[in-house]
Amino acid sequence: MEFNKCTRCGSFYVSTGDVCPKCITKDNLELGTFQNYVQENGLNNSLESVSNQTGISIKNLNRFISYGGFNND
Numbered sequence: 001m002e003f004n005k006c007t008r009c010g011s012f013y014v015s016t017g018d019v020c021p022k023c024i025t026k027d028n029l030e031l032g033t034f035q036n037y038v039q040e041n042g043l044n045n046s047l048e049s050v051s052n053q054t055g056i057s058i059k060n061l062n063r064f065i066s067y068g069g070f071n072n073d
């Protein structure tokens, strides 16, 4: 059995993924928000600016970007 530490709230949990079951709904919501933002605006703006516009923390933005599938050209 492997314990993961939630990147959002710091709780330990037994599951796969980067966030605990309590946070996964919000995390998926924010990932969707970010994907929509990238589709409309691309990734040309600074993360600070994206964070201000989407309400998603820079830490979480970096994690979403690390999941891949975003064109940063």
Ligand SMILES: [Zn+2]
Binding pocket: 006, 007, 008, 009, 010, 011, 019, 020, 021, 022, 023
């Ligand atoms: Zn959590």
